[in-house]
């Protein structure tokens with residue numbers, strides 16, 4: 572895995588307000604269903620995950636090259652960089668020492 576600087580020290584306040592809270596913007600347009608939702612850090616676009624039929628979050632990256640997203644599912648606090656294929660954690664999320672210790 573390549574080193575990714577995009578995800579370092581990200582907090583929830585580094586993300587804009589989701590444009591379509593609790594919905595995939597593109598699924599709303601197409602009338603398709605989503606499973607989980609991801610929010611783009613660059614523009615607040617909300618798209619569906621790779622387990623969803625249309626994978627709009629990944630499509631959004633392919634179209635826009637906006638590289639960083641986060642999960643907006645309740646209880647989730649992880650981030651993802653498409654460019655580097657790297658996963659991170661929002662640093663102001665609930666403390667999870669077992670994960671912090673595992674990261675180097």
Ligand SMILES: [Zn+2]
Nearest residue numbers: 575577652655
């Ligand atoms: Zn990155």
Ligand SMILES: [Zn+2]
Nearest residue numbers: 595598619627
């Ligand atoms: Zn979708």
Ligand SMILES: [Zn+2]
Nearest residue numbers: 611613614637
């Ligand atoms: Zn975007």
